[in-house]
Amino acid sequence: MDTIQDLTQIDYVDVFISVFVILIGIRAIVSLFEWVMDKLGLETKWMRKKREEHDLLIQTSQELASLQKHHEKDTVRSDRRDEEIAADIKKLTQMFVDKEIDDMRWLINNFATTVSEGKPCNKDSFIHCIRTYEKYEQILKEHNLENGEVEISMGIINDVYRKKLKEGF
16 A cells, blocks of 8 residues: 555656656767767668668659650650551541542432433432432531532432323322
């Protein structure tokens, strides 16, 4: 029971200050020990590990910077390649549209020649040609182009078609 009473009478502020002073003293001794070891050129395991960690951190930082530069170069190359692909797609699309227009023109003009020569054509051929002309006009409109070659041919086709509808196929 006396030991418990003794513990209640301890000045805890003094204990706290004593522990704090002891810790500061230990830290000072360790710092002095490190300084002496450094001056003598000796290295402890702890100092070696600390140095290796520092070297590893510097090496990682340098590699990260190198990767960042490489990433930036790759991004620039990728952007350039994307632009080239977009230009190629635009070029191919234009070539496809030009071919479609030429094919439709040829079909309409060829059919107009066929009907103007009086060769026999069925109703489905006329309907196909008229629908092709509608598609042709739509493509021209979408690409801001003008029709100048096919209007006369379509006039001939429409005249013959009306005539055949009146007479019966």
